[in-house]
Amino acid sequence: MPSATSTAATCAICGHSVTNQPTVPTVHGGVVHITCADRQARGAHRRRTAIATVAGAFILAVLTLAAASGLPGSSLVLLAVLLPIAHVVANWRWWRISGRRLTTRLRLRRW
Ligand SMILES: [Zn+2]
Numbered sequence: 001m002p003s004a005t006s007t008a009a010t011c012a013i014c015g016h017s018v019t020n021q022p023t024v025p026t027v028h029g030g031v032v033h034i035t036c037a038d039r040q041a042r043g044a045h046r047r048r049t050a051i052a053t054v055a056g057a058f059i060l061a062v063l064t065l066a067a068a069s070g071l072p073g074s075s076l077v078l079l080a081v082l083l084p085i086a087h088v089v090a091n092w093r094w095w096r097i098s099g100r101r102l103t104t105r106l107r108l109r110r111w
Contacts, residue, residue: 011023011031011032011033011036012026012028012030012031012032013032013033013036013037013040014032014033014036016033018031018032018033021033022034022035024037045094045097048091048093048094048097049094049098051091051094052087052091052094052095055087055090055091056087059083059084059086059087062079062083063076063079063080063083066079
């Protein structure tokens, strides 16, 4: 079992020394390089984006099939309201982060 001293001296992600390099603390009491944390966060966001995109395409396909199959208008409207809500609930972190990025870009007018 690593001691508190050894965990504080090595990055919890890459395992390399953190001496004289910018770090951030972890919730478990260790530290990580800022570059390692940033790289890991970008990878997680890419995975969430892929999952949200596939789910969105699936919802669009379901709505298209429902409309093509002659589903009654009220049922179609219900699906068109509930499925996007389900998408937002299921992918809440992605929506929150993407919304924050969009508002920041709009505020800074950077595209
Ligand atoms: Zn690292």
